[in-house]
Every structure is written in C-alpha cells, then in structure tokens.
Amino acid sequence: MKQDKIGDPLDRVDGRLKVTGGAKYSGEYKVPGLTYGVLVPATITNGTVTAMDTRAALRAPGVLAVITPFNAPPVPGYQPGAAKPVKGLKLFNDNQVHFNGQPIALVVAETFERATYAATLIKTTYQPQPFETDFHKNFDKGVVPNEGKYKDYVRGEADAYKNAPVVVEQDYMLPSEMHNPMELHVTTAFWDGDDKVTLYTKSQGVVGSQRAISTAFGLDPANVQIHSRFVGGAFGSSLRTWPHEVAAVQAAKLVKRPVKLTLTREQMFTLVGYRPLTIQRIGLGASTDGKLVGITHESHSQTAVYEEFTENAVNVSRFLYASPNANTRYKVVPLNVGVPAPMRGPGEATGSFALESALDELSYKLGIDPIELRLRNYTYTDPERNLPWSSKYLKECYQQGAERIGWDKRSAQPGTQRDGEWLIGYGIGCGAFGAYRSKTSAKIKLLPDGTVNIQSATSDIGPGTATSMTLIAADTLGIPADKITFQLGDSSYPIAPTQGGSQTVSSVGSAVHDACVALKQKLNTLAGLSPDTTAPIDYAGILTKHNLPMLELTQDSQAGDDAKNYSMYSFSAHFAQVYVHPLTGQVRVKKLVAVVDGGKIVNLKTASSQMIGGAVGGIGMVLTEEAVFDDHFGRYVNGNFADYHVPVNADIPDIEAIFIDKPDPIINPVGTKGLGEISLIGVAAAVANAVYNASGKRIRELPITPDKILMA
Amino acid sequence: MNPFQYTRSLAAAGAIQSVLKEPHAHFLAGGTNLIDLIKMGVVTPERLVDINPLPLKGIEKTATGLRLGALATNSEVADHPLVLQGYPLLSLAINAGASPQLRNMATVGGNMMQRTRCNYFFDTAMPCNKRSPGSGCGALEGINRMHAIFGASPACIAVNPSDMNVAMVALDAVVHVKGPKGERKIPFADFHRLPGDHPEKDNTLERGELIMAVDLPAPAFSQHVAYLKIRDRTSYAFALVSVAAALKMDGNMITDARLAMGGVAHKPWRLHAAETFLKGKTPGDDTFKQAAQIAMQGAKAYRYNQFKLTMAPNAILQALKTASA
Amino acid sequence: MSTKPGKDPEKPEKEPAGEGLLSGTRRDFLKQSSLLSAIAFAPATVVKAAENQWPEKVADAFEKVDVHLEVNGTKYNVQVEPRTTLLDLLREQLNFTGTKKGCDRGQCGACTVHVNGVRINSCLSLAVTNEGKKITTIEGLANGDQLHPMQEAFIKHDGFQCGYCTSGQIMSAVALVKEGRTQSREQISEFMSGNICRCGAYSRIVKAIQEVKTNQS
Incomplete structure (x- = not known):
C-alpha cells in the first residue's frame, strides 16, 4: 500500500x-423558483439621485420587483443605531452617489434576459455634484490613514539616504489593477421564513460571509447558511461581503423567492475592489562599497471617499535589507471611485516593485551585481522588530535562482546582448510576505x-x-x-x-x-x-x-505564545530573462524562475502551480494590466476583458518553480509559511529590471507596454 | 439585450427585403460583433435577419483570382489551401485577429462590418458621435491612446479594428454587394469611409445592401509578405498599430509593393505613396525608413497616442524587413 | 414540448414554478402577466403593477421560438426568446453548467463549446441560430466514466487551479489537436490564447496538450 x-x-x-x-460554482445551483437580479449602475460620479421612473421596467414582462433608494426595504444593519453597523457602501439606503457605476437600483425578474432588459428601462434623474477622480491632480490631498499602524515609521534618521555617497531617488507608478477572477461574482440567496437565509455565494471565507450577512440583517449567525464550495478564482476580490451580496438577500426577502444576482464583467471593475493606483517614491543611499545607509519609502494610493482602504505598501522597506536608517510614509487619496480591496500579494507586491526596482538602479550606479548588492545588505534578524527570523533562506533563493536562470550569462552592460533582432536581459526581484496562522x-x-x-x-x-x-x-x-x-x-x-x-x-x-x-x-x-x-x-x-x-x-x-518571539515571513527571489524588440517595443518573457522559501511544501504539484500562477499574475502586473480611467466622465474606458489585458497563453513561457522546502520550526506543526502572495511579490521588478538590462530603458510606470519602450 | 424578432432567411433577396421593411432590422451573420453590441445597448434591433443559411460560404477559384463567399468564416479563409498558397498575407492578417473561437464564428462579410472598438462608442453612458450623432466625441479630449492618426475628423477619431481588412485593402480586393437596386462592385479601398461629419457611417453600403462575396485578384504577392501587429499583449488584443507588407521581387529589386496599416485610421489605411517609392528600389533599412517616412506624411496624433507617430514608421520598417528577408 | 433536463451530477430539482408560465404564446403570456401580478407579495410600490397595455410590436418580440438542437448526443426541442444565447440556454435552461460565463462578450473563452465539431464562444451565439446543430459541451466529452485523454492530461499536469476556465480550456484544447495546431509550443500557445486563465495555468495547459498530442501520434 x-x-x-x-x-x-x-x-x-x-x-x-x-x-x-x-x-458547481455559486451561480450554478438549481434552486426551485429561481429569479434573476440585475443591478442598475449610476452614470454620474458624484451627487444624488433625485427621481427614478421605474414604470417601464415594472411593466416589462417577467419583472417582479425594482428596488431603488426610494422604496428599498430597510436593511437593519444599515440603520443608524444598529447594534453592529455595516461598514462601507450601503446600497439603496440613501440617494447619494459616490462613484460612477455605483448601483442605484436592482431589478428582479423571472429570467436573466428579462431582468437585464428591464434594467435598461429605468429613467434616472440626478443632481450631479463636482467630483474628483484624478489621482495625480489630488495627490497633495493624500492623508495618513486613521488606523495607527500606518503612521510614519522612522528607524535611525529620516531621509538619511540624501546624504549618502551614492543616491537613487525615483518615483514608481502602478496603475489600478483588477482582480478579474474568471468567475463572475454571484450570489444566490433564499429565505426560509423571516429569520433564516441561505446563500450560495462567491466567498473566500464562509465564516466571514455568515458574520456579515447576519450583521446586516440582524440574524442569529446560526440562521445564516453560506455555501461556497467551488470558487472560480478571487485573488482577494471575495475577501469581504460586498454590498451587492446584501442586496441579493434583501431582494430575496422582498420577492419571497430565491434571487440570483450575477455581476457583469464590466460591473466587476467598480464593485468588487482592485489594486489601487499607487505612486511610490524610493530614496536609497549607499556607501560606494554598496552598503545601504538609508532607505526611504513613501507611498500614495487611491481610496474611496466613502471608505478608507489601506495596505502594506511601504512595510517591506523596513526589514528586507539591513540599513541603519529607514523611514516610511504612507498616505491615501480619497476619490470618487469604488473602494479598492487587497489583490494577490497586496501592498507587498506594490512595495516590492518600487524597492526592488530602485535597488536595481542602485546596482548600476554602484557597478555592483544586483545579487551581490542584495548579499551585502542581507539581514540575519528582522531590523524592524528586532527579532530573529523564525526561518529565512533567502540567500539560498538567490543562489538557486541565479543558477537556473543562467545569471552568469547576464551582461552588466545594458543593451549589449542580442538574439537576432531581439535584445536579451536578465533581472531579479525579491519579496517577503508575513507568515500567518x-x-x-x-x-x-x-x-x-x-x-x-x-x-x-x-x-x-x-x-x-x-x-x-x-x-x-x-x-x-x-x-x-x-x-x-x-x-x-x-x-x-x-x-x-x-x-x-x-x-x-x-x-x-x-x-x-x-x-x-x-x-x-x-x-x-x-x-x-x-x-x-x-x-x-x-x-x-x-x-x-x-x-x-x-x-x-x-x-x-x-499558534502558541512562542510565535511572538519571532519574525515570520515567506521570502522569494524571482528571476526573469526577457527579450525586447528595439524597433517595435515588444517585450517577451522568455524564461522565469521563481524561488521561494515558503517553509515546508505540502503538495509539490499544486504548490508549483500556485507559484507559476502568481508569476503569471506578476507578468500581468508588469507588462499588460492597467485599468484606465477617464477623469472627464469618472468612468473606466477599458472595463472589459478585451481591453483590460490579463496575460494570455502566448504571453507566458515555461515557468520554473523552485522550493527551498525547509520546514519553519516555529510557525506550525507542519512548518509551512504560505505561498499565495509571495508567488507574485517580486515578479514585476524582476521583469522590469530584465527589461532595463536588455534595452537600457528604465520604465517606472507600469505596465511596460510597447509604446513606453519606444518613447523611453 | 432588448427583445427583438428573428427571421431565418433562405435567400438573399428575401433577407434584403426583410431588412428594408423595418428601420431597425439588421443582418445577422457570425454575430461576434453584433450580439456584443446588442448586449451593450449600442445596437437595439427590432429584428435580426439571420443570413447564415444563405449559400455564401464558398471559397472558389475564378477566372481572375479567388472568390471568398461573404459567409465563409475567418478560419475557413485563413486555412484554405488556395489562400495559403496565393494570398498568405490574408491568412497572416486574419490569424492575427481575435481568437480561434471567434475566427470560427466571424465571417468575411461580418469582419468587414465590425464596428470600432472605441470605448466611448461601446459605453452608452459617454458621448459618441458614431453611436449617437451629435452627442460629441468622448475620445477627442479623452483617453485616445488607441485612436487614429490618419484621416480623423473633429467628430470622430476612432479606428477600424479589423486585421483582415488591412490585408484585403493591400491586396486590392473587390466587394460584391446586392441590394434593392441590384448588384454592384465596390473596390475594397472604397468600402470603408473616413468619419468626416458622418462617423455613424462606417462604410459606403446603402441600407439593405448585403455583402455577397469578396474577390481577390490573381495572386501576385505570394512570397515576400509580412503582417506585423503590435499590441498590448502577445495575442487576443486589438492593434496599437499593424502593418501589412507585400513585396514582389526580381532578384534584389522590388518590382511592386503593397503596404497598408491597421489601428491608425477609420478605415484600413493603404500607403500608396510609400508603395510607389519602393518600386525599383533595393531592399534595405535606409530604403524602408524612407518609405516609412513617406507613409507618415499627414499623420496627426492626440494626447495619448503620440507614440503612434514613432511606432507606426517603426512597424513599417520592421514589416518590410521581415517581408524582404 | 420535449425539453429534457441536462445531465446533472446532482439530483435534478423540479423546474421553477414561474418558468412554465413564460413559455407559450403571447396571449398566454398576457394572461400570465396579470397572474404574476396577482401572486406578487411585496409592497405595491415595489412590485410591478398589473398591466395589459402592451404595444403589439413589443409583445411579439417576447414570443418564444422553437429550436431543435442536439446537446451531447441528446436531442432537445426548446423554446427560447430570440435573444437568448446558446450559453444561457445551456446554463439556465438545460442545466449544462459545465460551460462557464466569464465575460459574456467573447473576450475570455470560458464559454467555449463545439458546434458541429468546431469550437466557438457560446456567449455570442444566439440559441436560435443553432437550429439543427450538434453541440458538445464539457459534460459530453467523457465516455461514461472514461475521461477524455485531454481531461486526464489536465488532471495529470495540473492544468487548472480554480477550475472555472477549465471547461473552455479543455474544449478548446480538444479542438486544437483536431485542427492540427500542435506543431510547436508557440503554435499551441498562440492558438490557445482565446482562453484566459486568471490562475495562470497556461504552461501546464500546454504540457497537457503536448502529452495528448504525443500519445496520439
């Protein structure tokens, strides 16, 4: 056996x-008496809904109900004085519009086609107000988030990099990126009497969903049953219970029948979060022998006017490299946009792109190999928390990755290696992500x-x-x-x-x-x-x-108390070999090696897939993905799968996933540290750095599309 | 989608009559663009006239070249031995567009009829003169990265999204249409139009006219061809810029040339002056660069598509290099 | 009407009560329309008011048409509105939920099925235009308990993670092999690019296809 x-x-x-x-995914359960819910999005970016003419919609065949701010049955958790008030957007609870695409009505009908059509028949009158969606214009309105952990961090002296012999100071920009799981967000809800409800919903956490729905409707959690057996990807977009899920439950109660509410792909650009547009400034100061003397990392990212979103964009600069002086500043800029959500490798991936790009720039300034530069600044304990690592094998990651990518073939001089018309380059990007339990x-x-x-x-x-x-x-x-x-x-x-x-x-x-x-x-x-x-x-x-x-x-x-005495992280080093076509600006990732210290690996097959998948996400981040906003209208202009470019098969080479595979002795009995996020963190910098090595062009605004290569 | 009626047509004359009868009736072929437009509310038909049963799928040799039935799918055309042999440029261009599944559905006629991918056109919450004449052009002062650098008007700066059309115009194809007033032929270059004051009109068809076939002249460019499409990902994306290049060579001399671009204008953009320049020249970077420079005369960029003024000539140079290699 | 429920791994439940009301002619529909109002429970301001003032033209447009088609070897005679897509017919009426909706606009490939042996995006195909056609969905690929070699290869090479694009990937891959587009890794990648996988299983999908191709030749 x-x-x-x-x-x-x-x-x-x-x-x-x-x-x-x-x-079977959440939208695929055949529930008797099923009806279909379709949301009606606002077409203004800020203001109020003053009137809605729903007569034509209500007259359309098969329509059972139209819920609007003017008739919505109250959701208990939305009411002032609720025992546990619901956070964030409260759909149909008032007539305020905070962003373009915010749902202002929900149509329920007997079929999907009929609900979809009826939704187009509603005539809405607005009182628009001036709005702010332009991140760059509003950059100076950035505020330090309310939550204490985002206050400025200083170790040693702030901005010490400025006085170092060798200095890199650069801004790096990431556009908004959409999770875009393949499965559309969907909730099927039905009530059993007045106090019991069942949901088939796309959820990364059924306990969290249960808590959220019971809070919204003032129910005993035991009376809220959540099913989410198969989830067609999420990447963070289903970490929380969204307002439209509450709306589906609200509608099911109203029509006394099961309601299935599926977002369209277009609606998924505004209603289920995204990685926020972020501008980061990195300051690195080093001695001429490549020892960091100061790291400064500042970040501004967008959030919604109605809810604050924060993530760990700057934290990596506090602990990944040894430096006597390090300081970080983090601000968010509230805009008339939907609220962001953590997206795979959330702030850490954002931060890593900036830090690892800047470090690469420093390596060229110093004339020191990028791996060697990282080794000279290696940390054997966590400089932020002054604790030992529970385990750290990042050096081993450097070494194995360099071997597998063929780092010895890299030219220190950018733009000097060719294969026919194509320029060849190599790059490294590293990252860390907290190991939790x-x-x-x-x-x-x-x-x-x-x-x-x-x-x-x-x-x-x-x-x-x-x-x-x-x-x-x-x-x-x-x-x-x-x-x-x-x-x-x-x-x-x-x-x-x-x-x-x-x-x-x-x-x-x-x-x-x-x-x-x-x-x-x-x-x-x-x-x-x-x-x-x-x-x-x-x-x-x-x-x-x-x-x-x-x-x-x-x-x-x-976890036991022992865990508090250690700093626990997964670490990664990603290596890329890219080809850049100088005439057309095309970039092709030819080879990618992802090396991770994620503790003990449980299932080599699925773990490798996860690493490869994260790398693909990173390739999307660095080369193809950008949600493009029109600030005149406050609307996305590429809110679909044809114009928002998730990488396709032809973008992706064979990717090698390598595991250090040594159990962490502290975190848990098996010794695993986690892979989901670290698989993506560092990839963008590895590719961008390889693009520079190939072409001599440093692109600091993602994604690196052909036009940027040509215009650099 | 709004509700509409459906008629299955078995004969072209009947289909044409069905469309003429109602102001909001449309021919339905592969549906890859039309169904999408109906879903987005850009087109709100009262009736769809399904022409798929019409006998217009054939790909046949004619006395003067090759006839592509209007209902031949993009895949059938791209993979047809006679196309691969005599018109490889067309095959390359078609396969650079969309995805295998879409190419299996989309037809020759449908591909010609596809509307622009301009997002202001697709989004009914934003202005667009093409969708809603007189509402304004959202792209003009908006996000116009994908937009035209040739032949645009203040009313519309959208581009024709087709790859097939670029090869067709380069190959001097001729369109056969049938309408209430009978049949007529339209040179491919005259089929699509520039926006001018009427961007709602993509082409020169009259109401009720149905594309029956596209004729290709005798094969003349079967060897030195290239279709270069620069896009934001390696496949399954619309062109930033594309170039169809075909050369006829006699030893080391270019005796004839065909050049056309996609992603730069409201119609597939033929580069006659550059073609003329190339005739009698020896292939080489300098020659190709000069041709590219000639081709770019009159180009005008907008806020976000300035790069096309660099990318387009580069793409012409690269396509000519590949074609002549 | 001889509509059969699709093969469902779970016990097929009773058809929703409302569905039956919606089939049939316009006159039937008009009658049912007031019936629906009568059985509505919610406050009058929210629920549709009784109405019977339909313009003739609009009512006509809602009339369903008969479509005969074959899905995975079983013949169906269904009535659909002309605007119903093949994808929604499969998923919502016939319960072939293996075929997925990822964008509904021909931009992702999750809905890929074979129509008369050719891979297409079922989200952009109206059900009515499939009259007399043979549809194969992911549910029709295996031979009883015997998986199709492509299905086996996807499991072996872990050609998926969340599984949502998988049906479309496999349907595309089976067609790809038949089309002979497996001459090189590049060709496989290019001709599989109409199927987006957000989990990023592409290189594993390519390996699965290569294995099927090798075993065939």
Missing part, C-alpha cells in the same frame, strides 16, 4: 469534478470502513486546499489519501479563517494535523496503547472491536 506523504505531488482530489464540468477548528470522523472525513469552514479559490489537507491528514494518520475526504466551503463546519494572506495551509493545515493527532491518540487509547504510540494501528479494526459506528472529534488549533 502506497503511503501518501507531505511533499508528494498529489493530483487534485477535486480534479475530476473540475475537468468534467461537474464542479489563525485559530482554526476541524472536525474529523473515522468510519468503520476505515475512511476518514474532515470538515472545516475554509475555502478553496484555486490553490487546492482540499488536496493539501488530504495530504496532511494522510501523512499524519498514516493512511492513503484516497481514504480521506476533506470538505470545505460551508459555514456550518467548524470555523476557519478567510482564505487570504497566504495563511490557509498554516492555519487549517495545523487544525487538520492536530485533529488527526487527536484521533490517533483516541484510537491508541482505545487500543490500550500509550496515546502517543507511533506504531501503525488498524483504525477500522479498533472501531469494530469496540462496536463503535464511528469516531468523531472536533479540534481547535492555534
């Missing part, structure tokens, strides 16, 4: 469902046939959570993976954190591990052995012998 082990390349346990079309619970059940079922209210937006959990359970229990089923995406299961911040395997994996250990201990005890005996035992046999129909337990798991 083959024993599946942590680290094996196991095929996805839900692979068969996904390749046969059998995997949250309290999680798992229920484990052993059945007489020797199979094991485990449940936890986690999600799987793509990384293969059930597969990794199965592998951890198989390894811990010492039984084959095909004897184990792992269930997720159901709020009635024991609690788990939202799938975000790269913490799922660390958190849920620990709970699964601990539940398996607890089960084994129980069985050992039943078998009359010492609880911690590691010798193989006959699971089913013990049940039969004790005449038990099954054995079930629920296990909580969380």
